Amino acid sequence: MKKADKNLLSGSTTLLVLSLLSAGDKYGYEMIAELEAKSDHTFTLKEGTLYPILHTLERDGAVKSYEKEAPTGRTRKYYHVTKKGLRLLDEKKEEWTEFSKTVNAILAGAAPALA
Amino acid sequence: MASPQFNEFCGRVCRRVRFRPDRAAITAELTAHLEDHMDALVARGFPPETAARQAVAAMGDPEEIGKELDKSHSPFLGWFQICFRVAVWGLAVLVLLFTLPQVGAIAEDLAAPLQDGGHLDEFLTQNDEYDIVADLNPGAVWHYEGYTFSIPRALVVRASDGTLSLHYTVRADHPNPWHRNPVFWDWLWAEDDLGNTYSSYGQVVPFQFSAVRSSGTSTTWHPFVSYYSMWVDRLDPAAEKLTLRFDRYGENAIYLTLSLKGGT
Numbered sequence: 001m002k003k004a005d006k007n008l009l010s011g012s013t014t015l016l017v018l019s020l021l022s023a024g025d026k027y028g029y030e031m032i033a034e035l036e037a038k039s040d041h042t043f044t045l046k047e048g049t050l051y052p053i054l055h056t057l058e059r060d061g062a063v064k065s066y067e068k069e070a071p072t073g074r075t076r077k078y079y080h081v082t083k084k085g086l087r088l089l090d091e092k093k094e095e096w097t098e099f100s101k102t103v104n105a106i107l108a109g110a111a112p113a114l115a
Numbered sequence: 116m117a118s119p120q121f122n123e124f125c126g127r128v129c130r131r132v133r134f135r136p137d138r139a140a141i142t143a144e145l146t147a148h149l150e151d152h153m154d155a156l157v158a159r160g161f162p163p164e165t166a167a168r169q170a171v172a173a174m175g176d177p178e179e180i181g182k183e184l185d186k187s188h189s190p191f192l193g194w195f196q197i198c199f200r201v202a203v204w205g206l207a208v209l210v211l212l213f214t215l216p217q218v219g220a221i222a223e224d225l226a227a228p229l230q231d232g233g234h235l236d237e238f239l240t241q242n243d244e245y246d247i248v249a250d251l252n253p254g255a256v257w258h259y260e261g262y263t264f265s266i267p268r269a270l271v272v273r274a275s276d277g278t279l280s281l282h283y284t285v286r287a288d289h290p291n292p293w294h295r296n297p298v299f300w301d302w303l304w305a306e307d308d309l310g311n312t313y314s315s316y317g318q319v320v321p322f323q324f325s326a327v328r329s330s331g332t333s334t335t336w337h338p339f340v341s342y343y344s345m346w347v348d349r350l351d352p353a354a355e356k357l358t359l360r361f362d363r364y365g366e367n368a369i370y371l372t373l374s375l376k377g378g379t
Binding site: 028029032046048049051052056058059072074075076077 | 128140141143144145147148150151152154155173174175176177179180183184186187188
């Protein structure tokens with residue numbers, strides 16, 4: 001499978017991060033690993049870009065962080081999605097659905113012309 | 116386990132973060148990520164050197180990450196928060212430093228001393244020409260609108276010219292601290308069992324100082340207890356009982372009867 005375009009991904013990374021956290025608290029590397037596994041290795045975003053997103057979400061009160069010992073025995077910085085973050089997730093989801101619907105509609109309309 | 120490559124990577128990220136106090140936390144978080152990734156690769160069979168290099172490469176451009184992180188670690192907000200925290204703690208410490216030495220006084224104030232006969236002791240030392248005829252602990256209690264009035268101690272004394280007078284302490288208990296120190300002293304008059312009345316300021320109209328025979332004033336007040344130092348002058352030597360009354364507004368707000376004989 002071809003790797004997804006980086007730009008297409010960057011706008012929706014916040015949505016993906018919030019979505020992952022809504023299923024349970026996680027630390028950075030855990031999110032990356034889960035994202036890769038769930039997307040069948042389609043999404044291999046530059047891992048470092050995750051942290052500016054998390055820190056911005058934390059500054060805005062969408063997530064909270066705390067230190068906890070991971071199953072590996074090491075202390076990791078976990079992120080927890082707040083109520084505000086869950087509301088943001090709903091908004092982002094709606095935006096995304098709207099966006100993909102529009103793209104699909106255009107593609108469907110344009111398809112015969114391309115054929 | 117911290118590889119020099121990890122340190123170099125984190126250093127390059129943090130150089131872009133202007134708010135220095137957050138750099139340590141960022142370094143810790145990124146190093147943890149790099150270690151986790153490296154461990155995963157080693158577990159898949161990569162040699163440690165390669166695994167470390169790949170983990171760093173997967174992170175992306177450190178300058179770019181640093182620049183983005185800098186946006187959510189604003190130095191202005193960061194220093195403001197630190198100053199604010201220092202100010203709040205400093206203020207708390209200052210308040211404690213100033214209040215701690217007074218804790219004893221405040222506690223005493225709240226608990227309100229059960230005995231406050233100090234005013235009568237003081238009265239006796241200042242007026243040693245008086246002979247004590249009776250030192251009394253009248254048990255009378257009067258309840259009125261949340262107040263409880265009582266007389267913890269009363270003294271019947273004889274002056275050098277032979278006249279008798281009563282000096283006593285009134286205690287008013289009040290569960291509501293806003294009701295402390297009720298004002299009644301200018302209107303507390305007395306009558307004895309022989310029918311004599313002892314007028315207060317309120318009853319002497321037109322005012323004539325020598326006609327005032329019952330008076331006093333408030334001395335100390337605490338949140339739940341107030342004390343008054345009161346007197347009745349020129350007692351009838353034959354009187355056995357005295358009733359102190361405050362009925363300025365019609366009802367008996369204070370009505371305390373005490374025996375003038377007995378005691379020690």
